[in-house]
Amino acid sequence: MSKKLRSDVSLLFELVVKKAVALGIDETIVLLWFPNLQLFHGLAQIWLTNSELHLQPCTINMPVSIQNMFRPPVDCSMCRDVYQVDRVSAISVADFKKRYAYTGHPVVITDSTSNWTALKHFNFPFFKSLYSDDSPTLESIRQGCQFFPYDTEFKSLGEVFNMNAERALLKDKSKPWYIGWSNCDSSVANALRKHYERPYFLPADAESSKTDWVFMGSPGYGAHLHIDHVVNPSWQAQISGHKHWTLEPPPECSLDCRGLEVTVEPGEIIVLDTNWWFHKTLIVGEEISITIGSEYD
Numbered sequence: 001m002s003k004k005l006r007s008d009v010s011l012l013f014e015l016v017v018k019k020a021v022a023l024g025i026d027e028t029i030v031l032l033w034f035p036n037l038q039l040f041h042g043l044a045q046i047w048l049t050n051s052e053l054h055l056q057p058c059t060i061n062m063p064v065s066i067q068n069m070f071r072p073p074v075d076c077s078m079c080r081d082v083y084q085v086d087r088v089s090a091i092s093v094a095d096f097k098k099r100y101a102y103t104g105h106p107v108v109i110t111d112s113t114s115n116w117t118a119l120k121h122f123n124f125p126f127f128k129s130l131y132s133d134d135s136p137t138l139e140s141i142r143q144g145c146q147f148f149p150y151d152t153e154f155k156s157l158g159e160v161f162n163m164n165a166e167r168a169l170l171k172d173k174s175k176p177w178y179i180g181w182s183n184c185d186s187s188v189a190n191a192l193r194k195h196y197e198r199p200y201f202l203p204a205d206a207e208s209s210k211t212d213w214v215f216m217g218s219p220g221y222g223a224h225l226h227i228d229h230v231v232n233p234s235w236q237a238q239i240s241g242h243k244h245w246t247l248e249p250p251p252e253c254s255l256d257c258r259g260l261e262v263t264v265e266p267g268e269i270i271v272l273d274t275n276w277w278f279h280k281t282l283i284v285g286e287e288i289s290i291t292i293g294s295e296y297d
């Protein structure tokens, strides 16, 4: 997810004092000098060398609309000759790397989950049982941990796991629901990984993100059309249910490229660069949809 910047004058002041003292400058001089310091070019230098800016959490979240506005334009060769989402099986790592891994061409791999026990074990009660009451993932948003309520009333994953069983298991169809979250609990990650493997087609030097993304919910629901700001492409395995994807090229490629549609079936994996393709999803069929996925570089 996008790195967030922290603007905090007191932290800046502390850093300036520390730097000055290290350089042998008297603290009082810094005190008198500090109000003017912000006008000088040197300020940026001190700030950047001391703050490890890229590691700082932000006090202000960058709105998605602003992130979209400043999105770097995409090279339209990623979609120019793409007329469909290929479905492939038994693909070699080399072939996957050449044709799909970093080209932006979306693909569905049909045979990568055959020995995963996730297809048998992952369901609503299983996910609920994995999280202890004090797990950070159950709270709304923590650093490196996100929750997407889509059109539901839920404010956190904790609230989702507290819904009544009839609704959760879609026996009561009067209140459909669809949510997504990134797991930020390492013990849960270990438990999940007992049931799935790194997809066989990923290049050996492609590092997989440690964060799993789970999307779960009712037919008729899904994610609205959007583009992500997550840097890397990702794979998503359809554990149960059927998910229809609508992909649109970014506006700068709309004359060169066309939109694509594909339905991902249980056991299949879609590989997609969600930073390049606008995408929306719709759960089709009758069953609850459960997916797990991750980014790779």
Ligand SMILES: O=C(O)CCC(=O)C(=O)O
Binding pocket: 180, 215, 222, 223, 228, 274, 279, 281, 291
């Ligand atoms: O799986 C879904 O329904 C949505 C996934 C998505 O929007 C994403 O990965 O950015």
